[in-house]
Amino acid sequence: xxxxxxxxxxxxxxxxxxxxxxxAFFEDGEASRFYGGPLRQDxxxxxxxxxxxxxxxxxxxxxxxxxxxxxxxxxxxxxxxxEGWPRRELTWWLMPAARGTGAAMEVSKAAIRQAYETNxxxxxxxxxxxxxRPAKGLVRKLGGEPIARxxxxxxxxxxxxxxxxx
Numbered sequence: 001x002x003x004x005x006x007x008x009x010x011x012x013x014x015x016x017x018x019x020x021x022x023x024a025f026f027e028d029g030e031a032s033r034f035y036g037g038p039l040r041q042d043x044x045x046x047x048x049x050x051x052x053x054x055x056x057x058x059x060x061x062x063x064x065x066x067x068x069x070x071x072x073x074x075x076x077x078x079x080x081x082x083e084g085w086p087r088r089e090l091t092w093w094l095m096p097a098a099r100g101t102g103a104a105m106e107v108s109k110a111a112i113r114q115a116y117e118t119n120x121x122x123x124x125x126x127x128x129x130x131x132x133r134p135a136k137g138l139v140r141k142l143g144g145e146p147i148a149r150x151x152x153x154x155x156x157x158x159x160x161x162x163x164x165x166x
């Protein structure tokens with residue numbers, strides 16, 4: 001279970017001390033609407049526990065994004081492949097104050113590099129709800145290319161994008 005460093009962030013395993021940020025993000029219905037929110041406190045706790053459990057079960061997962069300058073985490077970025085879902089995906093979530101700062105781009109590039117260069121994955125993919133314009137914009141900036149259109153277990157059809165190593 002690897003930590004990564006970028007110019008501004010440490011990507012590390014989530015910890016219990018990160019729960020206040022998880023709670024605040026998932027309680028905010030607008031901030032978390034593409035991530036299943038809003039969620040109650042106990043449901044946000046299960047998201048944190050699920051992120052930790054994913055690392056144990058799959059040996060990869062979502063990192064907490066901790067600013068190198070200190071302070072609380074600003075979100076999460078990494079890979080998930082929930083049971084029953086058709087693909088592994090790069091995912092990220094950011095607190096509203098961290099949006100528009102280039103953080104998602106910076107940590108996504110580090111995660112993608114890790115997947116290709118260290119994990120040896122032949123393909124890094126992502127998908128999102130069709131109306132998630134910020135995510136689609138990031139995928140374009142990362143050089144993402146559409147490779148499939150699929151129905152997912154939650155009943156939504158999504159475009160799947162391949163992401164190159166940059």
